Amino acid sequence: MITKEKLLKLANSAALELSEEETDILLKKVNAEIESVVCVTQADVEDVERLQNPYDMTLSLDDDEINDGNMVDDVMKNAPNPLYNFFTVPKILKGGDE
């Protein structure tokens, strides 16, 4: 079980801002799910190696060569308020040469 404070701390790490109502609903749901995964702490995993993907696949590596590029327009197409091929963020600091 986790507390409301702990939930809000997790939300903060995940860059999520929760309303009061959402926090209450999610606290109940998250705790219910935590309860249902506790069983994994009972399993005997001594000397077992972790499995990172379904069957110890050997992943292929790309050759170190240029195979595409020069697609600035494509990359910028979905950006909110782009400027001169730059991604932008809203101005936060006030003052100076506004």
Added chain:
Amino acid sequence: MTDLSKLTVLEANKGLKNKDFTSEELTKACIKNIEANRNLNAFVTEALDLALESAKKSDEKIQKGEVGKIEGIPFALKDLFCTKGIRTTSASRILENFIPPYESTVSQKLKDQGSVLVGKTNMDEFACGSTSTTSYFGPVISPFKASDNDEDLVPGGSSGGSAVAVSVGMCLGSTGTDTGGSIRQPAAFTNLVGVKPTYGRVSRYGIIPLASSFDQAGILSKTVRDSALLTEIISGYDKKDSTSMNKQVPNWLENLSSDIKGKKVGIVKEFINVKGVHPEIVEAFSKTVQLLKDKGCEVVEVSLPNVKYSAALYMIIAYNELASNLARYDGVRYTRRTNKELSSLYDLYAKTRSEGFGENIKKRILLGYYSSSSENYEKYLLRSLKIRRLLVNDMQNAFKQVDILLTPTTPNLPFSVEKAVKGELEDAISSNYLNDLFAIPVNLCGLPGISVPAGLSKNGLPMGMHLIANRFDEQTMFDFALAVEEN
């Protein structure tokens, strides 16, 4: 004249080749069904004009005899396959206006073989769910209703829109993705065949991810033969996906045979007498076992001692991967951005993400952060990755004894949309443990699985049987599925 939208892909292929009808006529028949069934909410984005244009191009190619394997066949894509120039949302508000500048490998392969895209189908947000009710664009409704009740039912999920589209004849085949049953369960709920290939068989390039070590693209279609052909088309090594396996794709359709005499079918000991499975599904399962015996198979009981952890492993490992995959949505590069007043850059991220993600996604992200936090990593995440190996070992032991495993696809019949939306489902239906019991082990172990229609319940609702094969042995899976289908 025959309703062309009712044809299978192979029947339509033949009719087009013989010039019995044109792709334009076939596509119009599907469009008619799309327009008549918008209440089912199967599509996030329709592409009807584009479809007619592609159909005409296919007709020209057919005239010239230059045809792909599915030239002129109306097709739908789940709305998480990136399509160049066509909006792709993963049913999330955060991607509501995202127009990909590139094409997923799967959709490109289908296009190369002449498919006619009719639209992008609705789904659970970021493929998280088994009801298709968590979409930002509203719930998908099943075309099936119980004979004794008029309420709207879920088509299953997360590939619910893709299932409804094929089931109603809005297209002849569609793609889905399956992370924990998201192709097989909707197939079972809508009387279709649903295929989840071996992990690594189909490229994940251009698919908006849920959990990268589980996700696999697959096919929803009306018959086993169609699914063998369509799975063949989307399979194959792709340099753009580092988890794609360099294995030759067999000719599953050509080699298809329902002669399964002498093969061994495994029944999972831990799945026998599970409390909460619908009695009519238990009955359908017993009938399928008998059918396979009648066809000359030997039925063997096998044990998967670690299968009881499956739902928990999914919740821990898949939510971790989801939380990591969704960290990229920040309102800066390509997602919807908040319009609220901001006090910091963090504020931009937090407000954008909080407005953009639905409650179900937030819950899963929080759980992902919980089980990977420094205090819980060893207790939950690391242990789960170790148990995953134990389960894979269990499966490999089972496949030393048998050629295929048989389970029901779902423990329950399709259920109420309203109750799913309001979170009022009975425990037997909402229980993660029960719901995911048959489907999730397949994803945890990267195996291929197929759901085949197994008749209707007494009140007219579809049920599915589930066949699980060994890694990269899709042929055995399709052969058994054909044997079940032919009955």
